[in-house]
Amino acid sequence: MKAFRAALLRFADDGSAVYDEDGLLLVSPGPDGRACVRAAGSWQALAPNYPGVAVEHLPGKILAPGFIDLHVHFPQTDVIGSPAEGLLPWLEQYTFPHEARFAERAYADTIAPVFLDELLRNGVTTAQAFCSSHPASVDALMAAAQVRGLRLIAGKVLQDRHSPEGVCDQTEQSLADTEALIRRWHGQDRLGYAITPRFAPSCSEAQLRGAGELAAKYPDVWIQSHVAENRDEIRWARELFPDARSYLAVYEGFGLMRERAIYAHCIHFDDEDRRLMRSTGAAAAVSPTSNLFLGSGFFDYEGARRIGFRHGLASDVGGGTSFNPFHTMLAAYCVGREGQTKPGISLAPANLWWQHTAGAAQALGLDGVIGNLQPGCEADFLLLDPRATPLLARKVANAGSLDELLFSLIALGDDRVIERAWIAGVPAG
Missing domain, CATH: 2.30.40.10 (Urease, subunit C, domain 1)
Incomplete structure (x- = not known):
């Protein structure tokens, strides 16, 4: 003792x-x-x-x-602090070219310790991370986390369309790789796997359907993706999925809304979207430094409280500008004052801290375990x-x-x- x-x-x-x-x-x-x-x-x-x-x-x-970081991108460690006009140009100019390098295990192995050391240096002891579309990136990060005894949740990105060469994957192979990675890593020591569609516009219907089938087959794995981050992205999603009521409803239609599903951003929601989050047990990874940096908008804390759905804080590095939870909490405080509706709300310091610890654990379905x-x-x-x-x-x-x-x-x-x-x-x- x-x-x-x-x-x-x-x-x-x-x-x-x-x-x-x-x-x-x-x-x-x-x-x-x-x-x-x-x-x-x-x-x-x-x-x-x-x-x-x-x-x-x-x-x-x-x-x-x-601290718990609900949403962070391992392959974007060196992308942090890259200027761009907005989300989609930032992806094209910086993110996709850098993520293509993670096809090689040797390169991923050089970045994994840097990424994990940076999290730990800033007091983050659990993270849910996006890897790249390459299985080697998952293997590198999981292996490095296992050596450190960390609790880590991570997954290979699924993106089989509207993506450049080097990161675009093939539908059937991407799903087979995902299942193989689940079997290899999920539940090993303190590691967990997250089925990871990058975002709906980057995935074909066949890939999203396959992701939903895997989620049903492995109900204790996590799901992570992006939703309602940027208005241009939302318009694109609605053009690609015209039968869905909303961007968020696209994921519901493919069986990807449930407990242990974490959706980053969740900015441009209406009350029906909020009720869908609540009824399915899905949670929002609020990423204020990223949203401010990319000019995406402000998470509506008033709406989240009024309807009542799970949410916690995230760095979203490399769109996010800091691994440090204090910077994230301060940005969330400012965002709460601004909000999507007026007047904004003043988030209590203890609540901000809870969102990055016990509240984030609750969002992951790990309350009483971590945080x-x-x-x-x-x-x-x-x-x-x-x-x-x-x-x-x-x-x-x-x-x-x-x-x-x-x-x-x-x-x-x-x-x-x-x-x-x-x-x-x-x-x-």
Whole structure:
């Protein structure tokens, strides 16, 4: 058993933050041998129950759950920060040419450790990632994540039309490759597979139908794609699928809307789309830095709350401009104020943090497994230094409430705040 004494942040079942200024976190092997949270709470209440257990005392620091990135592109690691007029030109000019290089396993193997190290450096202990259309890209990323003991969900992109040579795949082969990758990687250690149509316009009806058949055959795998990100993209999707009520309904028609289905962006929705998300259990990966960078629009938090469907935060690198969850949370705060409807809403700091941890775990169907520090959760956690920079230290010293403390970190924090990370109870790196 390992024990740590510091301030402690976790979340109750209703999403509210629970904070102990002097907390105790105990970690021990669970029934499967994997390190899990044994107990978490105030030092005063818990310490008498564990006499003789050695405690690592970390005064002035905060223990918090590892962040979860609901949507990020592994092959776009080196695409981040590439200027373009909008989504579709950005794909053509930068993304597709770079992703074509991932056909070679040797190249993918050089990028995988860079990608995973960057996530961990920024406190992201679980990610759901797009690979390229090449099986080698999945093998490279999964193998690298397995060595690190990470919980990772990833999938080979499906795109058999309207895609340039080098990334366009062949329908039947792409589905056979997907099934082979599911069998190879899904459920191995902490790895999971996601069936990954890039977005509806890049997939033929036969490919989408095949993806839906695989989703039915393997109900515990995930599904990930993009939807309603950009108005030009939406017009294109409606031209290609004229019988569908909406862009989102295209996926419903092919059996791709269910629990463990994560759709990035979900910006240009109406209430019927929101009700479809709610009724199927699908979730939105809100990607505010990407949406701002590409000029796509603003996720409607008011609509999501009013109808009530699952959502969590994502970097969407390389359209997103940072791997860092603090930058993503701050962008989400600004987006909430703007919104698709007026007036906007002011997202509470604790809610922003929840969207990137326990709320993201709920979106993945992994609540109670990751994203929290409640008993039974896997021991993926961070040690945060709230005084990592001089300005942050001044701000935190004047914080009069938990919201003020958390928002100081959101507004002023970066990777320097992440002092240490543990993966399944083992120090990362």
